[in-house]
Amino acid sequence: MTNVKNIQNFGRSFRLVAPFQVKENTEKEHEIIRSQQKNIEALLSAEGFKFEPDALAFFKTQSGSATFIRRLSYEPLPLGRSLAAKFGLIYIQDRSSMLPPLALNPSLGSLVLDMCASPGSKTGELAQLIGSEGLVIGNEPGKNRLPVLRSNLTHLNLWQSVTSSYKAEAYPLSSGLLEYIQLDPPCSGWGTLDKNPKVMELWTVEKTNTLVHLQRILLKEAVRLLKVGGRLVYSTCTTNIKENEEQIVWAKEQLGLKLIPLPTLSEFNQSEAYLAESSGVWRINNIENNEGKKTEQNGQGFFVALLEKTENVVDSSNDKKIEFFKEYKKQAVENIEINLSALEEFGYDISRLGQGSLAVFGKEVHLLPYKARKLFAEETIDWRGLPIGKYGNFGVKPLNSLRRFMPSLEEAEKNNQALSLTSTEDLKKLLTGLSLDSGPLSADAKFVFLYYNDLALCRLIKKGKRLLFGE
Structure with missing residues (x-):
């Protein structure tokens, strides 16, 4: 059992997103990723950011560990304006929000559905966990939220992700196909009280009944989609027992799901489950600690449960809806x-x-x-x-930002197509629209790839002897 210890109560968390993604889980692959992570850290440090590995970075996963998680301790400017963020090399994420993918812990190369995906924080984290040969389906029911999901995944170069936009109550996929499902359904959001002080006025206990009903429909649909032995992580950012522990008890009794106990998260402000029948879940509180004092920067309030499908319960209630979707698609161009x-x-x-x-x-x-x-x-x-x-x-x-498919620095240098910078000032110039001299690069070089040390960043536009950043 994993114990996550020594979590510091300061700063924000973020993920390092190395251009290289694990394929076969070899030591050589992990060496490449560690090298790229060090270069991303060097880029952050050069701008004055201070950080350290979050304790979650040592959480054991099926592909090794979540070595990409960092904890910010000082920022000279907003982290989202850093060079690393602009080049899609980091993703800022609430540390509690990082827990559901770690709980699901999909195997390398596996298939995962994120039923309610936008903005894509957990979808992207799942993509990092399954590696380049896996597949994450990010489904976002809200058409207006779908572009944000696609934009975030594209910016991070997580090409093992695909997207769809269907009501998750009747996802048009045949039964029993999926190995892993992440369900982070609409909820009352009581765990975000620090950020949204009026959230409990907006979602009173009485009003949450509609959410509870929707969550059960989504749970039922998730079970239909799962293979026998497949796993489902159910998570919310609320502290409401009706949307949390009571839902798990209902899922066990009505859907035949088995609750898989999760390891203790030491130093997280974690409490016991409010119902004994749901013991083994993660209930993260950020409002008050045991002494009744407010806690800061310990992640928002969150609830996470890991469930497993143990039997094949046939439910044809969505068959007509699914057939409608399939017939509709046949008519598409x-x-x-x-x-x-x-x-x-x-x-x-x-x-x-x-x-x-x-x-x-x-x-x-x-x-x-x-x-x-x-x-x-x-x-x-x-x-x-x-x-x-x-x-x-x-x-x-x-796009010029396809870092994942750029040649290595060594390969690009052989073809006289590489510009490797060690100065953040030159990078800032490019991002503000200024050009750089192509220097010793030959005039007939068609493509110039930009690197920070040997970390792939983007492809530059070459105009004569000048190099420009842009799409």
């Missing part, structure tokens, strides 16, 4: 597929795409992971891989 070599023409290393492919949706080119195409082949579900560029009469115009 088929997308245009593009050869992967279209990216190679711009200097990107297509071997890093695995068996993925490209397709055009409207005026955008999207990456379609092989695992997603295989899963959805017979499902006719409306889904999208992440956008990697534009498409038009000019053909394919990929």
Whole structure:
């Protein structure tokens, strides 16, 4: 059993997002990631940020540990304005919000559905845990919130993610296909009281009845989608027993789910479950500690439970809705597929795409992971891989920020296509629209890739002897 100790009560938490993602869980791969994480830390330190590994970074996972979690102790400017943030190398996230993916703990290369995904904090964390050969489906029911989800995942280069937008009460996927599901349903948000002082006035106990009903529908649908032996993490940012412990008891009794006890989180402001039948859940409180004093920066109030499907309960109540979605999709216009070599023409290393492919949706080119195409082949579900560029009469115009598919610094230097900077001032100049001299790079070099030390950042626009940042 894992004990998470010595968590400091200051600063904010964030994730390091290395361009390289684990594939086979080898020591060599972890060495590459550690090297890239050190370079991201060096970039942060060069701007004056101070931080340390969060205790959650030592949480044991099936792919090793969550080594990407850091705890901020000093910021000379807002962390979101840092160079690392602008290049998609970090993601700021409440530390309590990091707990559900760690509790679910999906295996490397596995398939995960995030039923209510936007803005994508937990979706992205799951993508880091499953590695480059896994697949996370980020489903966001709210059409207006879907662009935020896609934008965040794209900015972080987490290409093992795809998105969809369906009401999670009837997700149009066949029963028993999924290994892991993350369900973070709409809730009253009482755990965010420090940030939202009027939240308990907005969501009184009486008003939460509608939420409780919706949460049970979502739990029931999650069970239908899971394989026998599959696991579901249920989480909320509320302290309401009706939305937390009572839901777990209901899920055990009515859906046949088994509650898997979670390890103790030492130094988190954790309390025992309010009901004995739900013992083994994580209940994180941030309002008052045992002495009745307010706690600061210890993560928002959160509830997390890990459940396992132990039997195959057939429920056909959503069959008609699902068939409707499938018939509707059959009438949709088929997308245009593009050869992967279209990216190679711009200097990107297509071997890093695995068996993925490209397709055009409207005026955008999207990456379609092989695992997603295989899963959805017979499902006719409306889904999208992440956008990697534009498409038009000019053909394919990929984003310059495809760090995951950039050649290594050594490879780029061999082709006279690399600019490696050690000065943050030069990086800031590029981001403010100023250009840099191409220096010794040959005039006929078609592509120039930018690195901080040997950390891939982006592809630069080359105009004569000047280098510019931009899409």
